[in-house]
Structure formats: structure tokens, C-alpha cells
Amino acid sequence: MISGEMPPVPKHxxxxxxxxxxxxxxxxxxxxxxxxxxxxxxxxxxxxxGDAGVDFLTLFAFSSENWSRPQSEVSDLMGxxxxxxxxxxxxxxxxxxxxKIIGDRTDLRGDILxxxxxxxxxxxxxxxxxxxxxxxxxSRDEIARAAFRLAREVEAGxxxxxxxxxxxxxxxLDTAGIPDPDLIIRTSGEERxxxxxxxxAAYAEFVFLPQYWPDFGxxxxxxxxxxxxxxxxxxxxxxxxxAAVAG
Numbered sequence: 001m002i003s004g005e006m007p008p009v010p011k012h013x014x015x016x017x018x019x020x021x022x023x024x025x026x027x028x029x030x031x032x033x034x035x036x037x038x039x040x041x042x043x044x045x046x047x048x049x050g051d052a053g054v055d056f057l058t059l060f061a062f063s064s065e066n067w068s069r070p071q072s073e074v075s076d077l078m079g080x081x082x083x084x085x086x087x088x089x090x091x092x093x094x095x096x097x098x099x100k101i102i103g104d105r106t107d108l109r110g111d112i113l114x115x116x117x118x119x120x121x122x123x124x125x126x127x128x129x130x131x132x133x134x135x136x137x138x139s140r141d142e143i144a145r146a147a148f149r150l151a152r153e154v155e156a157g158x159x160x161x162x163x164x165x166x167x168x169x170x171x172x173l174d175t176a177g178i179p180d181p182d183l184i185i186r187t188s189g190e191e192r193x194x195x196x197x198x199x200x201a202a203y204a205e206f207v208f209l210p211q212y213w214p215d216f217g218x219x220x221x222x223x224x225x226x227x228x229x230x231x232x233x234x235x236x237x238x239x240x241x242x243a244a245v246a247g
Contacts, residue, residue, distance in 0.1 A: 007225075008229050009225065010181075011179055012057075013183045013184075014060070014196070015058070015185045016184070016193070017060060017061070018212075018213055019034075019212030020034035020037070020212070020213050020214060022212055023214045031076075035077060035080055036080060037214035038213045039080055039083075040214070041215070042059065044216070045216060045217070047218070048222065050097070050128065051218070052225060056132060058102075058132035059131070059134065060134045061134055062077060062103075062134075062136060063194070063195065064137060064141050065138060082111070082112075085118070089119055089122060092131065097130075098126040098130045098131070100131070100132045101116045101132075102142075102174035102175055103138075103174060104145065138195045139195045139197055139199065140198065142173055142174050143198070146169055175197075175200055180201070180203065181197060182204060182228070183205050183206075183207060183225075184201055185209060186207075187211050187220075189209075205231050207224040
């Protein structure tokens with residue numbers, strides 16, 4: 001980066017929000033308190049991303065594997081989702097935030113799907129930050145669903161097998177129309193993707209931070225952006241520096 005230039009801001013930041021339970025456990029509190037504090041961190045992070053000029057922010061809110069957690073915890077998480085949509089939707093809409101939901105929508109329980117659809121529909125024409133909420137999401141499941149749809153097209157004779165390209169597969173994923181993440185952040189010190197955006201993460205930069213999610217905010221978000229700006233992204237080719245030397 002040339003002196004005086006603004007550091008590069010990632011167009012799309014995705015976050016694995018990890019550590020709510022451990023945050024609560026270390027304080028002798030119920031896990032539900034950690035999840036509640038995690039919602040406050042979501043609010044701080046959405047604002048920080050908008051202030052930084054990020055275009056897309058994807059949050060891993062609830063994985064397809066999370067249904068196996070104790071029923072009481074699942075119920076608490078669903079309650080938090082309901083409260084977040086009902087309490088924050090108007091404010092997000094006022095702030096010109098567009099909401100997009102990714103994940104498997106089939107067989108979602110009760111009022112959850114209508115709430116998610118309401119959030120999308122209410123904000124669909126907004127032009128500011130796009131907040132992508134990964135709910136009932138698992139990347140292997142997403143890829144399998146895309147493969148199934150393509151296989152049906154081939155079976156019906158509407159598509160030739162040799163016409164299937166990486167671009168066509170990408171167009172059948174939940175994230176169709178959303179650019180791949182430039183930066184993926186995971187909190188709590190864990191260093192794995194946990195079935196999150198496996199296809200889309202092919203050239204993402206990773207930043208693993210020690211903070212538990214309830215402690216996450218603008219300072220930690222901006223630190224991750226600073227680390228991102230220091231990276232030399234090559235996308236399988238030469239970096240600008242190396243190319244200049246080679247030339």
C-alpha cells in the first residue's frame with residue numbers, strides 16, 4: 001500500500017460468532033445469558049461494518065447442526081431470533097440495511113420462516129449494508145442441495161452434464177448474487193470453518209480472534225480489518241510486489 005492511500009476495505013465480511021456459552025460459563029451464568037449478550041454484539045457489529053464501508057456482512061446465526069443441542073437452548077435461541085427481528089427490524093430498515101437469509105428453509109418450525117421472510121421483504125429495496133443471516137445453514141447441505149437441483153435439470157434434459165461449471169454451481173448456491181467473502185472472522189480462539197461457506201471461502205482471508213462473541217465490538221472488528229489490510233492477496237497468482245520484481 002502506497003503511503004497516504006486508504007487501506008483496502010473488504011467488500012464482504014463473514015463472521016462465525018463463537019463463544020457465547022463459554023463466556024457465560026466462565027462467569028457462572030446460564031448459557032442463555034451468553035446468547036442474549038451475543039445479540040448485543042450483533043448490533044455493535046452491524047453498526048461497525050456499516051461505518052467501515054463494508055457492503056456485505058454475513059453472520060453464522062444458527063447452523064443446521066445446532067438443532068441437536070438441548071431443546072431448552074434451541075428454544076432460547078429461537079426466542080432471541082424472534083426478539084431480534086421484532087425489536088431491530090425497524091431500526092435496520094431505517095438505517096437502509098438490506099437483510100438476506102441463507103440456509104435451508106424447508107421444515108422450519110412455527111413462526112420462524114414467516115419472520116425471516118418478513119425481514120427480507122421489508123428491507124428488499126434498501127441500498128446500504130446487506131446483512132446476510134445464515135440460519136439453519138450448513139455448507140455441505142447447501143452444496144448438496146445445489147447439486148440435486150442441477151442433477152434434476154440434467155435428468156429432465158434441460159441441461160447437459162458438461163455444461164456444469166463452477167460458475168453454474170455458484171449460481172445455484174444460497175449465496176447466488178452475493179460476492180464471495182473477502183474476510184472470514186471467527187471469535188473465541190477456535191480456528192476452523194465448522195461447515196460455514198466452504199465453497200465461497202476459496203480465496204477468503206481468515207482472522208481468528210481470542211475474544212468470545214459477547215465481547216466483540218467495533219474495536220475487534222476494526223482490528224480484523226487492519227489485519228486484512230496487511231495481507232497480500234494473490235488469488236493463486238503473483239502478488240503485486242512479486243510481479244513488479246519479476247518484471
